Amino acid sequence: MAASTTTSRPTPERIFNTMIAFQETEALKAAIELDIFTAIAEGADTAASLAAKTRAAERGVRILCDYFTVKELLTKKGERYALTQESAVFLNRHSPACLATMIDFLASPWSRKNFGVLAEAVRKGGTASETGDHTKAHEDIWVNFARSMAPLTIPAAEFIAGLTNAAEGRPCKVLDIAAGHGMYGITVAKRNPHAQIVAVDWPAVLEVARENAKKSGVADRHTTRPGSAFEVEFGEGYDFVLLTNIFHHFDVPTCEKLMRRVHTALKPAGKASSMRRCSATWDSQKRTCIPFRICHNKFCFQKNRNPHEEKSQASKEEEKRVGQQRQASARAPRLSFERRRGARALHGRSGGFSGSETRRFCRRTAAHGLATLGAFADRAMGHSGV
CATH class of the missing domain: 3.40.50.150 (Vaccinia Virus protein VP39)
Known part of the structure; x- marks a missing residue:
């Protein structure tokens, strides 16, 4: 008896996500530039306190932080944000393993120009x-x-x-x-x-x-x-x-x-x-x-x-x-x-x-x-x- 095969309908999800992947880079670059992850580590864990600490609009900070809860670099309980283990180690500037500075080279105008x-x-x-x-x-x-x-x-x-x-x-x-x-x-x-x-x-x-x-x-x-x-x-x-x-x-x-x-x-x-x-x-x-x-x-x-x-x-x-x-x-x-x-x-x-x-x-x-x-x-x- 021939082995049964299963087929699934193709989806454009992978293609679409690749097309807009640059948006993820820019979002992370913005969060690092504003020191969102470090600010949360220092205790500013609401949109209002983060906005005050980073001198940004509260609405903009909330949208950006909510985005990173979807990306699983932040968690949110009620109105309070917290770092995940991953972001605490690699995106908090107080961590000796922080990689935040790398965005300045990897997403530099020179790098983006070459990829263009x-x-x-x-x-x-x-x-x-x-x-x-x-x-x-x-x-x-x-x-x-x-x-x-x-x-x-x-x-x-x-x-x-x-x-x-x-x-x-x-x-x-x-x-x-x-x-x-x-x-x-x-x-x-x-x-x-x-x-x-x-x-x-x-x-x-x-x-x-x-x-x-x-x-x-x-x-x-x-x-x-x-x-x-x-x-x-x-x-x-x-x-x-x-x-x-x-x-x-x-x-x-x-x-x-x-x-x-x-x-x-x-x-x-x-x-x-x-x-x-x-x-x-x-x-x-x-x-x-x-x-x-x-x-x-x-x-x-x-x-x-x-x-x-x-x-x-x-x-x-x-x-x-x-x-x-x-x-x-x-x-x-x-x-x-x-x-x-x-x-x-x-x-x-x-x-x-x-x-x-x-x-x-x-x-x-x-x-x-x-x-x-x-x-x-x-x-x-x-x-x-x-």
Whole structure:
């Protein structure tokens, strides 16, 4: 007997909700801008008291708060609003896990402008915007990023610090490339009182890193080298090089160029650790990585790149490099892989290294769990009283 099948009538609900999803972003942006969630945490729990505290119209506040009761970020009993566990941890500015500042970058005019030309980016297979070429300085964008996105790095920075064996407290020299807010290197310095950090980024961005280093009490062990990671002099003798969330911004040849510079900066037996958003399973990729690719298709890679031409040119360059690298000095570190708790690390050993190894690293290096804030949220929940 044939298996029975059930059919349901199609509904446009998912399509409609996607069409108006920008409204949810704007509503959350408004609530964060008005500090609605923090005000409720401080005891202003009615529309009238919230209006007085936020200097907004009572009617407008009531409509906005009622909206977030539907979205399950607030609860309402009678006329009184309360935070949910989720909003208490992640949207209350008194919580150490608060992510509210991230809206300033994720919903910035620059981000929305780039999404506005997504169809053109799809046609080109890369950014349709001049600001999508990240080999050039767009300091206002990355200053915004550095000031807004630091909260997301907390668990990942702890993980990266573990890769450097910071807890052992051994003297070490760490190069933090594309440092941004600087929290990856700063976390290493906080965990290891004998670590010296050198941060590389655009000059204005490094001002944010300096501020964070001072706040964290490690300014005396945190120095900066302003400029492009493809041009600025790194120095040498590094025990560790941190490459966090950088490779997805560039094509493979550009990543290889950077890794050759990293290779030169590392001391023998030095290690480079890279991290980017990725996922181990197709199911989790569908939830995180594939949407992330859409995001970076609009921002990243140079315009009008032909992937077939790129592959052909890369192959020619690789053949040339392999011939040159076979003649490399025997003392140059050789790059090898070690998978450690979902991360890929590069260890140095004597000998040359092939272009295929670098290419494989650029394509595969990753650390899992970038978006995981669970453990930190557990601590924050106690701090927030939820």
